[in-house]
Amino acid sequence: MRTYFPVAMVSKNPDHSVEIEISEEISGLRMTRQRREVYRILQQQRNHPTANDVFMRVKDRLPNISLATVYNCLEALVQHGIIRQVNFDRESSRYCPNLSEHGHFHDATTGVIHDVSFKPGINLADVLDLPPGAIIDGVEVTLRGKLVTS
Amino acid sequence: MRTYFPVAMVSKNPDHSVEIEISEEISGLRMTRQRREVYRILQQQRNHPTANDVFMRVKDRLPNISLATVYNCLEALVQHGIIRQVNFDRESSRYCPNLSEHGHFHDATTGVIHDVSFKPGINLADVLDLPPGAIIDGVEVTLRGKLVTS
DNA sequence: ATTATAATTGGAATAGTTCTTGATATTGAT
DNA sequence: ATCAATATCAAGAACTATTCCAATTATAAT
Ligand SMILES: [Mn+2]
Ligand SMILES: [Mn+2]
Ligand SMILES: [Zn+2]
Ligand SMILES: [Zn+2]
Numbered sequence: 496m497r498t499y500f501p502v503a504m505v506s507k508n509p510d511h512s513v514e515i516e517i518s519e520e521i522s523g524l525r526m527t528r529q530r531r532e533v534y535r536i537l538q539q540q541r542n543h544p545t546a547n548d549v550f551m552r553v554k555d556r557l558p559n560i561s562l563a564t565v566y567n568c569l570e571a572l573v574q575h576g577i578i579r580q581v582n583f584d585r586e587s588s589r590y591c592p593n594l595s596e597h598g599h600f601h602d603a604t605t606g607v608i609h610d611v612s613f614k615p616g617i618n619l620a621d622v623l624d625l626p627p628g629a630i631i632d633g634v635e636v637t638l639r640g641k642l643v644t645s
Numbered sequence: 646m647r648t649y650f651p652v653a654m655v656s657k658n659p660d661h662s663v664e665i666e667i668s669e670e671i672s673g674l675r676m677t678r679q680r681r682e683v684y685r686i687l688q689q690q691r692n693h694p695t696a697n698d699v700f701m702r703v704k705d706r707l708p709n710i711s712l713a714t715v716y717n718c719l720e721a722l723v724q725h726g727i728i729r730q731v732n733f734d735r736e737s738s739r740y741c742p743n744l745s746e747h748g749h750f751h752d753a754t755t756g757v758i759h760d761v762s763f764k765p766g767i768n769l770a771d772v773l774d775l776p777p778g779a780i781i782d783g784v785e786v787t788l789r790g791k792l793v794t795s
Numbered sequence: 796a797t798t799a800t801a802a803t804t805g806g807a808a809t810a811g812t813t814c815t816t817g818a819t820a821t822t823g824a825t
Numbered sequence: 826a827t828c829a830a831t832a833t834c835a836a837g838a839a840c841t842a843t844t845c846c847a848a849t850t851a852t853a854a855t
Pocket of ligand 4: 748
């Protein structure tokens, strides 16, 4: 059972750009300028960017930020349960701001990663033959395939 | 729908050691001495070893084999659907000879990886809200947690 | 203000994996 | 059996995502 905090307030401007207010502290993690901008990008660009993707985008607002800091920020956000890290095989890690329980479908044709939720009422542990005594801390469901748009 | 080939014959000797006969060719892949020994180790040591684990063990029988060759063999076996590659986050890849559809439970206490099968009659695609038109080629289910042996 | 603690930066280091190149082995045809 | 074509292997170099390190800067506490 996870508790969700209202970490961000989204509002639309007249010019359709999106403003995100991010509080000073989230889940006990101090929101420095770097962490705030990294988190903002994940909120806005919800296509599971890599650390390098985030690095390139964040430079618009913080030209002096380093890639190491982006990794540090992402790790801090992951550690505090504010974002999720998503891995496909041996590819670069990707990052996801969607905290609801979901899996990932990787479309081999376009490379796009789609969030996939479980059908209502489904508990993954129920459909698996777990070893007796297993306490599940985390689940990852990854799918590969194609999206046929007939 | 996957077709299974009878790739190995297992027999026990009087001294309880295990002999494995591996055919000359599997799924169109030529079984060289190196590939045969790599595959034999995966069959015998069913604890999802890393490439380096396999490398260390295979040197008993092929003292001159190189790590690159172990990687090449593992890749060839994976490519031909004879074994599976298993990844946990950013850890080293592990290899699994169990071709039946199954997931992996990683016990954080012992480090042991347990194969986890789906309950009979369960089709994972049925419990997921897939994007319309999605054709699933592969599924990966990974669990982390503890095994309480009370 | 001073001091202590935490975060950031840039570059070096690490580690798993892949690539390259030359040697060896295997296959298939003569 | 000989030869040419192809496949595989070995050794080490190269690659790349990520982490580590040391120095600097920012923030928090007193
Ligand atoms: Mn990308
Ligand atoms: Mn190991
Ligand atoms: Zn996601
Ligand atoms: Zn397995």
